[in-house]
Amino acid sequence: MAEKLLEIKNLKQHFNVGKANEVRAVDDISFDIYKGETLGLVGESGCGKSTTGRSIIRLYDATSGDVFFEGENVHGKKSKKDLKKFNRKMQMIFQDPYASLNPRMKVMDIVAEGIDIHGLAKNPAERKKMVFDLLETVGLNKEHANRYPHEFSGGQRQRLGIARALAVDPDFIIADEPISALDVSIQAQVVNLLKELQEEKGLTYLFIAHDLSMVKYISDRIGVMYFGKLVELAPAEDLYKNPMHPYTQSLLSAIPLPDPDYERNRVRKSYDPAVHSYAEGEDVQMREITPGHFVHCSVREFESLKATASRV
C-alpha cells in the first residue's frame, strides 16, 4: 500500500456547541489520504464535505479529533512558525473564482503573496520570474501578470487560483468545488490541468464536489458523506459499479447522464435513513466489506453485505 500522507482520525466539527442550534457539521469521521492520489469527497450541500476540507487545513479549529500530516498533528497547540510550515505544504483552491481573488490586487501580487509570506524569493527579479513560470504552468502567459482579476474569464480566474496555490510548492491541495462555477467546456480544461499538474509534481488532492461524473473521472478513491458522516469509501470504479450503502445507491441513481435512451429507463431510488433501523446504542461504524471498500454499517448489516459481496 502507498504511503499515508494524511491521516484523519475521529474528526468532529460542531458549531454552536451547547446551544439549542448546535450543528454537527462533521461528526466523527476517519480516513487516510495516500501520497499522490486524488480522494474525491461527494455529498449533497450541507453534508459537511466543505467543512471537512476546511477543518483539515485548519481554517476551523476542530471540535475534537486529529489530523496527522506526515505523522505530525495539524490541530492542537502550534507556534506561528510551525503553522507556517503546514501552510506551505497544504494549499486550497476555492469554489468561486470571482470571490476568492482580491479585486484590488494585480495578478503578480496575488500569485506572489505566498512567495512573499514564506520568503521564497531572494530578490524582486526572482519573484517576478517565479510568478511568470507559475502563470505559464497553468496555461496563462506573463503579460497577464499586470492585470486585475476582473479582466479574466471564469476559467482563467480558476487558473489563477491554481497558480496561487502552487506558488509555495505544496504537497497537498484541497480543491473545494473548483469547477462548479465554470461552464462545461471550461470545466474540462481545468480538470485536465489539475491532472497534468498532479502527474508533473506528484501532488495529492482532496477533491470536493457534487458533480459525480467529474469526481469519478478525476478521483482514485471516493468518499460519500451524508449528514456529517462518511457513509462509504471505496476505489472510484468500485463505488460506481458496486455501491453498497443505500444512500450512495440513491445518489448514483439520481445523476442524469447525457444519453436519452439511458434517461428513459433510469429508475431513481430514494433513500430513507429509517431503513437501517439501528437499535439504540448499536455499534455503527466504518467496516471494510471488500478490500479497500468501506461502508458505514452495523454488525448485522456488515454480515449481510459481506455475504452479498462474496456471492458476486
Next chain:
Amino acid sequence: MEKILQVKDLELSFNTFAGEVKAIRGVNFDLYKGETLAIVGESGSGKSVTTKSIMRLLPEHSAEFKNGEILFGGRDLTRLTDKEMQKIRGKEIAMIFQDPMTSLNPTMPIGRQLTEPLLKHQKISKAEAKKVAIDLLRLVGMPKPELRMKQYPHQFSGGQRQRIVIAISLACNPQILIADEPTTALDVTIQAQILELMKDLQKKIDTSIIFITHDLGVVANVADRVAVMYGGKIVEIGTVDEIFYNPQHPYTWGLLSSMPSLDAEDAKLYAIPGTPPDLLSPPKGDAFALRSEYALQIDMEQNPPFFKVSDSHYAATWLLHPDAPRVEPPATVIERMKKFPGSRYYEGSRV
C-alpha cells in the same frame, strides 16, 4: 403539431459604454404545443437573453430589438406596449428562474406571493384565490399546504422554494413555461425530484416548456427537442435523439465529448480549446471556427446557413455542404452515432 410560439430572425443588441454587444444574431425556432424544447450553450451564448426577450424582461434603455419578430397568439411580442405585455407575462407565458433563493420576496408570506398572479390576472375573490393557491401547493407536492401558506421563504429549503416558484408560475395555467436553469442551484437528488415534478405537471396541464440549461444530462432527461446555441446563434436544432446520437455541428461534438461518462475509462477529457467569442465584435464567419479543429477556410469568411439533416434536424455548419470534405467526428461522438439509424456509423438495431 400546433405551433404556439414562433421566433423569427431575432436580432438583439445591448448598447453599452464599450459599444454594441450583439447578444442575439439571428435566432429562429418554433415551439410546439405540449413539447419541451431545451436550449443549451455556455454562458454568453445568448440562451437567457433569448428567453428574456420573449418575456420582454430586458432593460429597455440598453436592450434593442434590431430585427425579427416573436409571434405568439397572432401577435408580435416585440411590438407590444408594456401594458399589453403585463397581461401576457405571468398569465400566458410564465418563467421559473435559476435561483430559488432570490426569486421569492423574503418579506412576504408565500401564500400572498402565490395569490398575487391570481388576483392580478383572474377575476376571483381573495378567498377563492387562497383555495387555488393551496391546491397549487398540493399539486407541487408540498405537505401541509394550509400551514405553509403563512410561512416566509426562509422557512423553506432550496428544493421546497423551487417547488413554490413552480407553483406560482403555474398559477394561471400558462401556455408557455420558461425555465431558466431551474435546477442548477440544487443538489442532484433534489434536482431529480424537481425534474420529475415538472414532467408530471406538463402532462397534466399540457403546457409547452422552454428549458434552459448547460447540463446535458438534464437535457437528455427532460427534452423532446434541443437547440444548441453558440455566439448568439442557434447552431444546431433537432429532436433529443438526433442531437445526442447524430450530432452534426463541431460545437455539439465538443460539448458532448467534454462530459465524462460514468462507464468509460477516459484517458484524457476532451476540452474545447479557447474561450467563447467576444460579441462586441463577433467574428465574420462561423463564430466557433476559431476554436474548432474542423474549421474550413470558408468558415473564416462566411457564416454557414442551416443545412437540413432531416425534417426536424438542422445544423449550421459548412461541413454539411455537398462540396465539404468528409471529416471524422471525435471517437466518443462516433460511439453515439453507432446507435442512430440513418447515421453513417449506424451498427444494427438499438438495444
